[in-house]
Amino acid sequence: xxxxxxxxxTALELFNQKGTAEVSTNHxxxxxxxxxxxxxxxxxxxxxxxxxxxxxxxxAWDTELSLPNDHTPQLSDLTNLxxxxxxxxxxxRFVYRELVALLRQDLALHASFLSxxxxxxxxxxxxxxxxxxxxxxxxxxxxxxxxxxxxxxxxSEFWLNNLEIQQQSIEPSTINxxxxxxxxxxxxxxx
Amino acid sequence: xxxxxxxxxTALELFNQKGTAEVSTNHxxxxxxxxxxxxxxxxxxxxxxxxxxxxxxxxAWDTELSLPNDHTPQLSDLTNLxxxxxxxxxxxRFVYRELVALLRQDLALHASFLSxxxxxxxxxxxxxxxxxxxxxxxxxxxxxxxxxxxxxxxxSEFWLNNLEIQQQSIEPSTINxxxxxxxxxxxxxxx
DNA sequence: CCTGAAATAGAGTAAATACTCTAATCAATT
DNA sequence: AATTGATTAGAGTATTTACTCTATTTCAGG
Numbered sequence: 001x002x003x004x005x006x007x008x009x010t011a012l013e014l015f016n017q018k019g020t021a022e023v024s025t026n027h028x029x030x031x032x033x034x035x036x037x038x039x040x041x042x043x044x045x046x047x048x049x050x051x052x053x054x055x056x057x058x059x060a061w062d063t064e065l066s067l068p069n070d071h072t073p074q075l076s077d078l079t080n081l082x083x084x085x086x087x088x089x090x091x092x093r094f095v096y097r098e099l100v101a102l103l104r105q106d107l108a109l110h111a112s113f114l115s116x117x118x119x120x121x122x123x124x125x126x127x128x129x130x131x132x133x134x135x136x137x138x139x140x141x142x143x144x145x146x147x148x149x150x151x152x153x154x155x156s157e158f159w160l161n162n163l164e165i166q167q168q169s170i171e172p173s174t175i176n177x178x179x180x181x182x183x184x185x186x187x188x189x190x191x
Numbered sequence: 192x193x194x195x196x197x198x199x200x201t202a203l204e205l206f207n208q209k210g211t212a213e214v215s216t217n218h219x220x221x222x223x224x225x226x227x228x229x230x231x232x233x234x235x236x237x238x239x240x241x242x243x244x245x246x247x248x249x250x251a252w253d254t255e256l257s258l259p260n261d262h263t264p265q266l267s268d269l270t271n272l273x274x275x276x277x278x279x280x281x282x283x284r285f286v287y288r289e290l291v292a293l294l295r296q297d298l299a300l301h302a303s304f305l306s307x308x309x310x311x312x313x314x315x316x317x318x319x320x321x322x323x324x325x326x327x328x329x330x331x332x333x334x335x336x337x338x339x340x341x342x343x344x345x346x347s348e349f350w351l352n353n354l355e356i357q358q359q360s361i362e363p364s365t366i367n368x369x370x371x372x373x374x375x376x377x378x379x380x381x382x
Numbered sequence: 383c384c385t386g387a388a389a390t391a392g393a394g395t396a397a398a399t400a401c402t403c404t405a406a407t408c409a410a411t412t
Numbered sequence: 413a414a415t416t417g418a419t420t421a422g423a424g425t426a427t428t429t430a431c432t433c434t435a436t437t438t439c440a441g442g
Contacts, residue, residue, distance in 0.1 A: 003389080003390090019292045019295070019296075021212040021292075022296075024428075024429055024430075025429080025430060025431075026428085026429075026430080034390075034391085035390060035391040035392055036391090036392080036430090036431080036432095037390070037391060037392065037393090037431090037432080037433080037434095038389070038390045038391070038392095040430090040431065040432080041388090041389065041390070042389090045430075045431075046429095046430070046431090097291040097292055098289065098291075098292055099352070099356060100288040100289075100352055100355050100356060101210045101212070101288055101289055101292075103356060104210070104355075105210075105213075110358070113356075114356075114357070114358070117356075144375065147371065147372055147375040148375065150353075150372060151342065151346065151372055151375065151376060154345060154346060154349060154350070154353055154372075155342065155345060157349075157353070158345060158348075158349040158352070158353075159345070161290070161291055161349070162341075162345055162348070162349075164291050164295075165290060165291060165294060165304075165305075165308075166305070167301070167305075180338065181338055181341060181342055181345075184335065184338040184339065184342065185342060185376060188379035194419080194420090215398075215399055215400075216399080216400060216401080217398085217399070217400085225420075225421085226420060226421040226422055226423095227400090227401080227402095227421090227422080228401090228402080228403080228404095228420070228421060228422065228423090229419070229420050229421070229422095231400090231401065231402080232418090232419065232420070233419090236400075236401075237399095237400070237401090
């Protein structure tokens with residue numbers, strides 16, 4: 001593993017443990033057993049480390065959330081996708097824990113996050129539209145569909161936060177409850 | 192206004208603007224035009240200021256979210272409640288922006304928040320059960336009902352965060368879209 | 383083996399932070 | 413006027429933070 005990757009994975013672990021505000025660059029360097037100077041050789045500043053971790057998150061979404069597009073979609077595709085998404089978010093959990101604060105402090109980060117998020121949302125919406133086309137779901141009026149999508153998206157983004165607030169351990173079973181929550185929203189429209 | 196209240200309202204304003212990590216006790220004191228020593232006369236430490244603001248939030252929920260219990264409930268009661276709740280959360284918006292981080296740093300705060308939250312959730316659930324009893328909503332199986340409540344609750348807690356991420360201005364119209372999102376969840380069960 | 387660039391160590395700095403301490407002031411009561 | 417307790421100012425402190433600078437080491441290619 002390159003030193004750059006070591007710094008990033010160590011920072012990720014510490015950020016997830018204690019939050020970005022509580023973890024200093026010196027902490028990260030010490031946890032990596034390297035000097036502060038070395039850390040600043042690899043990263044311009046602390047914000048650059050956070051940005052790089054966001055980039056990793058984007059990459060994880062891109063590579064791990066792809067759909068097999070050679071078959072007609074099934075509901076299981078949706079649940080798989082959502083579950084994988086929860087796993088990714090959990091891996092980078094500091095991001096959603098502090099999301100609003102982090103984005104407010106960094107305009108460029110906000111922009112990149114918004115566009116990545118928009119891509120994800122569009123893909124999600126297309127999947128549901130494929131369900132309708134395939135007769136798995138009833139036709140839905142445009143505005144209603146948009147609202148349903150927004151609700152599902154809200155669940156997928158904030159369900160883990162909700163679990164953490166409730167101090168529930170994040171295990172497959174609790175994560176699955178987030179998946180079934182989303183299915184509950186769509187259920188009245190599933191044939 | 193007592194000096195204590197001045198400190199709290201100033202701190203609230205600054206926390207909402209910049210986040211708790213970016214606002215120091217010295218900042219607060221300066222913004223109040225008082226000395227740091229004076230601030231520490233009124234509050235043991237920075238955490239105590241945050242705790243006091245949480246108490247104000249609890250109080251706002253208690254006093255402003257009461258239901259008129261002399262008439263059979265109507266759907267408009269629900270929308271009014273949710274709207275008022277959004278206004279309260281917006282007033283103390285730093286709380287939900289940083290919620291997971293704040294609670295993880297302060298065990299006592301976490302406990303008080305959880306119990307207050309539980310009370311609110313129960314009240315909300317009772318209201319919906321009254322709708323069912325009044326024939327406004329169809330009877331719903333227990334597990335389904337619980338899931339619906341959780342979804343609505345998630346929306347009420349995180350909708351403003353979602354708006355902030357989208358950089359949308361928080362206005363009556365955008366807040367109303369949060370209310371109709373919740374109605375969209377319940378709509379299939381409304382008679 | 384030499385060279386030079388990349389990588390690293392580690393001391394150092396200016397600023398900020400949470401918080402303390404002491405002395406002064408105020409305001410009400412005796 | 414004197415006393416007393418609540419309030420306030422403001423200087424001070426130890427620590428931490430993000431980040432810089434310079435000197436040294438590593439190591440691949442000629």
